[in-house]
Amino acid sequence: QEQLVQSGAEVKKPGASVKVSCKASGYTFTGHYIHWVRQAPGQGLEWMGRINPNSGGTNYAQKFQGRVTMTRDTSISTAHMELSRLTSDDTAVYYCAREFPPSNTVGATPHWFDPWGQGALVTVSS
């Protein structure tokens, strides 16, 4: 079935960088945008950005511009999200999610995220 499986939990020191991976299976990886969403402890969902696995093109939320880099490796159907200059405020569960419909869909159609990865906890602590 279609699924996204993420890398494991990470503990980082302030000022460091973290890279989270998201491996897709059960569908054509290059056919759908992959998004990254984070959730701080006890807080809501925060959209970080997305990557087009076919072209490598990205859209980032303004808040993360200059600090986030989203990449992909089509040979292993995996997307990556790297966040730099970490602070304690970056402690959160980081999710990847597939956008539907396919990225080559034209016209005004509904968009949503499904499926989601299981999440990866990133803890930033000195």
Add this chain to the structure above:
Amino acid sequence: EIVLTQSPGTLSLSPGERATLSCRASQSVGSIFLAWYQQKPGQAPRLLIYGASSRATGIPDRFSGSASGTDFTLTISRLEPEDFAVYYCQHYGSSLWTFGQGTKVEIK
């Protein structure tokens, strides 16, 4: 940038009762770009509704969505024990995505 404001923050209800959750957009948005998700503790969000009113595959028909201008509503007609969770609305527009802050539906 569009802001989605969900209300109430917490809804305390009993099983069998009707739940009405609100999501208001800060400006006019296309209703087809509005989705709802359910999230339970320790789990990833799950898609419930897309296009403001279309149920996702496998979602029970006690869940329904509607739209009126900048106001969007998620209704759970009769709460089942498994429905107590946090619910988020989400909007897509101009290659940007936004979530509401969430409504927690808790057991009264």
